[in-house]
Amino acid sequence: MASYDAVVIGAGHNSLVCAAYLARAGRKVLVVERRERIGGAAVTEEVFPGFRFSVFSYVVSLLRPEIIRELELPRHGLHILPLESTFTPLPDGNYLAQWNDHDQNRRELARHSLRDAEAYDEFGLMLHQMARAVKPLLAMAPPDPTSLSFGDLMGMKRLGEHFRGLGVKRFSMLTKLLTMSSADFLDEWFESEPLKATKSASGIIGTLLGPRSPGTAYVLLHHYMGELDGVFRAWGFAKGGNGSVTAAIAGAAQAAGAEIRTAAPVAQVLVKHGRARGVLLDDGEEIGAKLVVSGADPRRTFLGLVGEQHLPGPFVDSIRRFRFRGSSAKVNLALGELPDFAALPGRGPHLRGAVSISPSVDYLERAYDEAKYGEYSKRPYMDIVIPSLLDPQMAPPGKHVMSIFVQYAPYQLNGGWTDARREAFGDTVVDTLAQYAPNLKNAILHRQVVTPADIERIVGLSEGNIFQGELSLQQMFFLRPVPAWAKYRTPVSALWQCGAGTHPGGGVMGASGRNAAMQILGRS
Amino acid sequence: MxxxxxxxxxxxxxxxxxxxxxxxxxxxxxxxxxxxxxxxxxxxxxxxxxxxxxxxLQWPEPWLSAPLPAGGRLELWRDVARSVESIRCVSPKDAERWPEFCERMAKLARFLESVYSEAPPDPLSPRFALRARRLGRRGLEDLLRILPMPVAELLDDWFENDVLKGLLGAAGVQHIMQGPRSAGTAFRFLHHHVGSPTGVFRPPRSxxxxxxxxxxxxxxxxxxxxxxxxxxxxxxxxxxxxxxxxxxxxxxxxxxxxxxxxxxxxxxxxxxxxxxxxxxxxRRGVAARIRLQLDRSPGFSALALAPSLDYLERAYDDAKHGRVSREPYLEATCDAQHRMEVLVQYVPYKQKAVSLEGRVLGVLGEHWGEARPTHTEFLSPRELEEFEGWPEGQPHHAxxxxxxxxxxxxxxxxxxxxxxxxxxxxxxxxxxxxxxxxxxxxxxxxxxxxxx
Amino acid sequence: MASSYELSHEREYHAIRSAAALLDVSPLYKYRVRGKDAARLLHLVVTRSVEDMKVGQVGYTPWCDAAGKVLDDGTIARLGEREFRMTAAEPNLRWLEDNAVGLDVSVEDVSDSLAALALQGPASRIILEEIDLKYFRIADTTFRGIPVQVSRTGYTGDLGFELWVRKERALALWDALIEAGTPYGIVPAGMLALDVARIEAGLMLIDVDYVPARKALIDSQTSSPFELDLAWTVNLQKERFVGREALAAEAARGPQWQFVGVEIEWQSLERLYAEVGLATRLPATAWRTSVPIYSGGEQAGYATSGGWSPLLKKYVALAHLQSKWAAPGTGLEIEITVEHRRKRAGARVVKKPFFDPERKRG
Structure with a gap:
């Protein structure tokens, strides 16, 4: 039986980040991946000949700058191309564009609302301050407020001091961001519907919540996180697709000595006397290790790979209660020509940014209403990018790939997902978009539709939740995934978790993987 | 001076x-x-x-009942054991969980009572942290987890019966422009439990x-x-x-x-x-109020018509989009003199709700047997603003x-x-x-x- | 606003001081404030007294947030008993509207519909057909058949006027002014020339000389009117205006910072360059960076804009100094980079404005 210091389950970005840090600390590390390729949900695949897609996750916005720096990811091939704008076409033929250039942006907003154009800078300033307030929490193993251990008490004390240092005004603003709905929160700043809708859309991504559901305001912050670290325009597209993000991390891990084995599905975590001893592969091979780190989500890790018999009852109950409810789908199109938007015809700079189908808060809320009762949205929210405009190598010359992130497509679809339902859903998405870009249907050469059920089947994310569990307040921080087990440890000794199902959660951030490695290495 | x-x-x-x-x-x-x-x-x-x-402090007895789809009523009493008996008819599993649920919630309500007995706490003060710690590990976990939760998730964690979840969930959404799937409604559920005995999830009359x-x-x-x-x-x-x-x-x-x-x-x-x-x-008012005098007892002291969490959520969906709920959540209480007060939710402030009164009385009429109203008074949120001084008809002011x-x-x-x-x-x-x-x-x- | 209409801004600058220059200042934000409570609203918003203003009068004023920190500065023109026009560097519609809650007043953004041209320089009056208008007054008139409002205001510290005209007639007005001004040496001028003139005049520029409170990332970036040498605009006799309490308290304890003129000593400068074998070099345009100012071992403050005054033949700067070093005549040192090395040149606090011709008011 081969033996390692650590075996890491799964080759998603968090697993690879964790493996890289462990390997750099001199540990003998093996990463085992079920699929033939690494990357988890951050992969680039040539789905149709000549057309390469970031099949699942498709932009880079939250990847922690310290990881990019410390693992020297640019040296291993990471190149983030900035997205310049967000373009929201409207049904009445108008549009709203948000540009990176301050004055251009103000002028455009003023077309919709003078008040909004004025409030925009102040809003940005406020979010900047909030992002500063939250940032230290991202790199922290969340202290458990219910514990009386010295470490937790000190952690809580530090946390208290940090919040106290913000002052009442900012602490209250942070509380509001954590508890309010994005619609209510944005109502306090803006009046223009497309602006509020497009901003609030970032709050619903990956959740089964609508913009009027409390708890959705927090995610507004994430877009401002990157800028803080001086990584201006951190919101971007990885050259070569999101597979190149994980390839770069894998490169860094391998350069540090980590081994990666693909097509090596783990059947179970070997546990003896309450301690993890290694993993058993599907083909019967046993791999021994001093510790096992799982990058799989909590349900898969504990109920699937470990097994209830090795875990305390209340812990199992908590894992069962952990909510996934995947609600996001992807439609990937191979295009013979660029879409031509009726609201802003031609090949303008707006095509090089994100295109958001979010004309009003009500539109998004209605899309949610359907999902709430188990149907996919008949008029869904979409976040669209055309990577081939930024990186021509993604498609044959003159042709394009379009990535459409769609919500809502509930995992728990009434009657379940079938091939027919998947294609009908794909038609809905194309029909909706074609209302804004009439040439779309004729431009489509190939179409790939990825539902939450597909995400679960292919990538292994439970219920297809892209964050490895909903990012709702009761599943965040020291509650992620389970109170008292949020510091990457588990009730099984020598078994650790490093996936997005732990603090601070999903979004190709890599923070969970890094934090877990720091805990394993005894650094904090 | x-x-x-x-x-x-x-x-x-x-x-x-x-x-x-x-x-x-x-x-x-x-x-x-x-x-x-x-x-x-x-x-x-x-x-x-x-x-x-x-x-x-007065509660009706049973403090709440709800009609069951198969006939009869689910009745919840101050006496936890008596509620268990009633719940058993719809779900033995839920009946079994009822006492523990009541205990866990009561503990949190007692905590809120102590918080409410003082000016608002400074959330970052060690004093507040110490007070919260007195809940013990599980209590504190419950508190921190439940406060930001949707009441629907809280109830789904515990129970399976729709009628039971519907009438409990209603406490989380009374007088707020949110549905049971909205985060933070579990906190409201606890808020309405404050001051009530274990196992009673409606505020008293005082x-x-x-x-x-x-x-x-x-x-x-x-x-x-x-x-x-x-x-x-x-x-x-x-x-x-x-x-x-x-x-x-x-x-x-x-x-x-x-x-x-x-x-x-x-x-x-x-x-x-x-x-x-x-x-x-x-401060959006969301409920209309009907007061009526019946000529005889309606056969219940308190009746909730919120047969499931989805029913409440759909009622909210209408209001969310600016309409009066097509199937509103109703809760009626009746005193010994057969004076009845009915909460009708959701009715957005801007809506006149013209035909609502008749519809509500029609629905309630199916449950009060031979009783007949001799006098009725219907007030929409706008009228409640006028007569009660509640801004936009919101009795909580904010x-x-x-x-x-x-x-x-x-x-x-x-x-x-x-x-x-x-x-x-x-x-x-x-x-x-x-x-x-x-x-x-x-x-x-x-x-x-x-x-x- | 254009930087310059020629390859160098020098001729534009000299036109401001010796003939006349025409500047397009339309990018200003302009608000029309009308209604029964128009005076009351502006009186509440700005630090100066507005209710006492006469019709036809114009006033320069900053306005503050409740903490008494400057949000913006601009002019208020009283166009009628119940009508005012306010100019601002930043958008202020939301702020005005939010202050107007409960008042009978309408605020309209006329930034796009109203153009503004500044005609500045000693020949400006004669170009405007010997217009008779006192300093900081405004009047309706026509110029070559074009209806305009003319105010005797400007940002150059010289004799000058600003002309307010409907956007449809703005180009025609520009052409008419150039035509009428050509015999007097009129020149279109841009920001680079204006920058030199406004520094000579001791006039501060938002985002350069101060950070408006709304954009400040930390409290220490904000400034009160007292710290910007605008004490004369703060009327604490008014019963209320936004920021009054904070400003009254500050007035009582005295401001920590002051905004002053600094003159860099020529001999000192010359010596620094001579040490490395160079003749004294001067900046070609006005600069807008933060430059430390020292008193012995301590940092006394920082200059925020400065440059060579071609007219005064002096190197001058506008600076924020802690009050104890702000008295005129105080000797200080300012950082100068001479041949890639940081040096300190002698400097002296002087009274603003550096240049203040009689004709400005006369």
Whole structure:
């Protein structure tokens, strides 16, 4: 039986980040991946000949700058191309564009609302301050407020001091961001519907919540996180697709000595006397290790790979209660020509940014209403990018790939997902978009539709939740995934978790993987 | 001796007036309408301080019932064991979990009671942390996990029966423009449990207002305040509707803060940022009220028509998009004299709800047997605003959501009862703990004035 | 606003001081404030007294947030008993509207519909057909058949006027002014020339010389009117205006910072360059960076804009100094980079404006 210091389950970005840090600390590390390729949900695949897609996750916005720096990811091939704008076409033929250039942006907003154009800078300033307030929490193993251990008490004390240092005004603003709905929160700043809708859309991504559901305001912050670290325009597209993000991390891990084995599905975590001893592969091979780190989500890790018999009852109950409810789908199109938007015809700079189908808060809320009762949205929210405009190598010359992130497509679809339902859903998405870009249907050469059920089947994310569990307040921080087990440890000794199902959660951030490695290495 | 004017006649105003009078202030209460009997519990501390007795808290018995699809009713009693028997008919599994659920929730409600017995906590103070720790590990976990939760998820964690979850879930959404799947409604569920015995999830009716009215020491004037007079940046009194001007060193308003600060105070005295923030305090009324007299007993003391969480959610969906619920959530309570009060939710403020009364009576008629109404009074949120003085028909003055609770109620700048104008203070339902906790905000406000 | 209409801004600058220059100042934000409570609203918003203003009068003023920190500065023109026009560097519609809650007043953004041309320089009056208008007054008139409002205001510290015209007639007005001005040496001028002139005049520029409170990331970036040498605009006799309490308190304890003129000593400068074998070098345009100013071992403050005054033949700067070093005549040192090395040149606090011709008011 081969033996390692650590075996890491799964080759998603968090697993690879964790493996890289462990390997750099001199540990003998093996990463085992079920699929033939690494990357988890951050992969680039040539789905149709000549057309390469970031099949699942498709932009880079939250990847922690310290990881990019410390693992020297640019040296291993990471190149983030900035997205310049967000373009929201409207049904009445108008549009709203948000540009990176301050004055251009103000002028455009003023077309919709003078008040909004004025409030925009102040809003940005406020979010900047909030992002500063939250940032230290991202790199922290969340202290458990219910514990009386010295470490937790000190952690809580530090946390208290940090919040106290913000002052009442900012602490209250942070509380509001954590508890309010994005619609209510944005109502306090803006009046223009497309602006509020497009901003609030970032709050619903990956959740089964609508913009009027409390708890959705927090995610507004994430877009401002990157800028803080001086990584201006951190919101971007990885050259070569999101597979190149994980390839770069894998490169860094391998350069540090980590081994990666693909097509090596783990059947179970070997546990003896309450301690993890290694993993058993599907083909019967046993791999021994001093510790096992799982990058799989909590349900898969504990109920699937470990097994209830090795875990305390209340812990199992908590894992069962952990909510996934995947609600996001992807439609990937191979295009013979660029879409031509009726609201802003031609090949303008707006095509090089994100295109958001979010004309009003009500539109998004209605899309949610359907999902709430188990149907996919008949008029869904979409976040669209055309990577081939930024990186021509993604498609044959003159042709394009379009990535459409769609919500809502509930995992728990009434009657379940079938091939027919998947294609009908794909038609809905194309029909909706074609209302804004009439040439779309004729431009489509190939179409790939990825539902939450597909995400679960292919990538292994439970219920297809892209964050490895909903990012709702009761599943965040020291509650992620389970109170008292949020510091990457588990009730099984020598078994650790490093996936997005732990603090601070999903979004190709890599923070969970890094934090877990720091805990394993005894650094904090 | 300070001359103090208290505006408004609810329990909060009267408690503030009494505490200030006992603290040596010369107090006058100006009320434009007599407050109707208030629902809600009053902290023991307040009752002791004012020697209010005998306080009677009343719940119907059973405190709630709901019709079952297969006929008969699910009935929930003060006696936990008796509720278990009733629940067993719909779900043995749920019946088994009921006592533990009641215990766990009661523990959290007791915690909230202790929080409500004081001015809003400083969430970052070690003192608050210590108090929360007294809940013990599981209690604290429950608290932190449940507060931001949707009530639907909380109930889904515990129960399987739709009728049971529907009538419990309704407590989480009463008087708020949210549905049971909205985060923070579990906190509201606990809030409505405050002051009630274990296993009772509806607030009591209380006679505190009557007791307060009987107390001496305070002069009551029945008129309306037109303006709060400010000179050189300080409050100097009030101007009444009849033109009289009354001098005062201190003015305490139990009227909703936006009205107090933006309408009663002349423009220009307040930070425009605060005025802006006040505009965004959410206070949307969502419920209509029907009062009726029946000619005989309807055969129930309290009946909820909210047959499932999805039913509540769909009722909310309509209101979310600006419509009156096609199938509203109804909750009726009836006293011994067959006087019935019905809560009808959701009815958005802007809707006239013309045909609603007939529809509701039609639905209720299926449940009250031979009884016939002899007199009915239907008030939409807009009418409740007019007759009860509730802004936009919202009895809590400021919606009780997590971002408008505790040290954020109704705004962080105002949560300590002191308005940013020397001499002006705030109490009432919009101030912590408010929202159906009778008298506590007046008590805390008066203590802040007295510097205690 | 254009930087310059020629390859170098020098001729444009000299036109401002010796003939006349025409500048397009339309990018200003402009608000029309009308109604029964128009005066009351502006009186509440700005630090100066507005209710006392006469019709036809114009006033320069900053306005503050409740903490008494400057949000913006601009002019207020009283066009009628119930009508005013306010100019601002940043958008202020939301701020005005939010202050107007409960008042009977309408605020309209006329930034796009109203153009503004600044005609500045000693010949400006004669180009405007010997217009008779006192300093900081405004009047309706026509110029070559074009209806305009003319105010005797400007940002150059010289004799000058600003002309307010409907956007449809703005180009025609520009052409008419150039035509009428050509015999007097009129020149279109841009920001680079204006920058030199406004520094000579001691006039501060938002985002350069101060950070408006709304954009400040930390409290220490904000400034009160007292700290910007605008005490003369703060009327504490007014019963209320936004920021009054904070400003009254600050007035009582005295501001920590002051905004002053600094003159860099020529000999000192010359010596520093001579040490490395160079003749004295001067900046070609006005600079807008933060430059430390020292008193011995301590940092006394920082200059925020400065440059060579071609007219005065002096190197001058506008600077924020802690009050104890702000008295005129105080000797200080300012950082100068000479041949890639940081040096300190001698400097002296002087009274603003550096240049203040009689004709400006006369």
């Amino acid at each position: 300070s001359r103090t004017i208290v505006i408004g006649g609810g329990a909060d105003a009267l408690v503030a007036a009494q505490v200030l009078a006992r603290g040596g202030h010369e107090v006058m209460v100006i009320e434009s309408r007599a407050a109707s009997a208030e629902e809600g519990w009053t902290p023991a501390k307040v009752l002791r301080a004012l020697e209010l007795e005998p306080v009677e 006679n505190v207002i009557e007791l307060l009215r009987r107390l001496p020491r305070v002069e009551l004037q029945n008129t309306e305040v037109l303006h709060i007079a400010v000179r050189a940046g300080s409050v100097v009194g009030v101007v009444l509707k009849d033109g009289r001007e009354l001098d005062a060193d201190i003015v305490v308003s139990s009227i909703e803060p936006r009205r107090t600060l933006v309408e009663l105070v002349e423009p220009g005295w307040l930070d425009p940022e605060l005025v802006r923030a006040l505009r965004y305090v959410r 919606e009780l959501s997590l971002d408008q609770a505790l040290w954020m109620r109704p705004l962080p700048e105002l949560a300590r009862y002191r308005a940013p104008l020397p001499g002006l203070w705030l109490c009432g339902p919009a101030m912590h703990p408010g929202a159906g906790i009778a008298g506590a905000s007046g008590f805390h406000c008066a203590h802040a004035i007295l510097g205690r």
